Amino acid sequence: MRSVYFTDLLTAEQLNFEYFNREKWMKRNYYRLYLTIVLIGLFALSLLGFAGCTTTSSSSQSQYYNAGNANLSVTGAQFDQYQLFRFDTSTAALTMALPSAADIVNNLSSPYVGEVITFAVAADGGNNVTFIAGTNVTIAPSAQNVAGNTTLTMYCELDNITSGSEAVTIY
Secondary structure, three states: OOOOOHHHOOOHHHHHHHHHHHHHHHHHHHHHHHHHHHHHHHHHHHHHHHHHHOOOOOOOOEEEEEEEOOOEEOOHHHHHHEEEEEEOOOOOOEEEEOOOHHHHHHOOOOOOOOOEEEEEEEEOOOOOEEEEOOOOEEEOHHHOEEOOOEEEEEEEEEEEOOOOOOEEEEO
């Protein structure tokens, strides 16, 4: 049997110190948990604030336009509204006539030089979709047509927004 020595006994001061440290530790962990919850909440709120900053155009683009198996002459309002133009090119090659630069610019709520409108064209079939440029619309050589069975993302950059001199480039 082991003998109990005077040094093995804890004094009241030591017991009080151990209790105080345990209580302090529990409070510290409570505050850490509270801080973690607050930080997660703030992060979630900040994400909601950035949700409105994701638009790439001053227009209000939505859904897609299904052109079916027909050629399409796009108006400025359609061009600024739709993000995807779909063509059924299973039986023939089709064309997409783009609006004039003035029509594109005039349908935007707050256009600015350098603004980029993103849109896509899908050729669902073995034939191509070829673009026809509107007035003051330049189409880069790499964006002249969409190969069959392909969806091509295009970029329309506003080069000039001055009334009467509007110009855009499609890439």
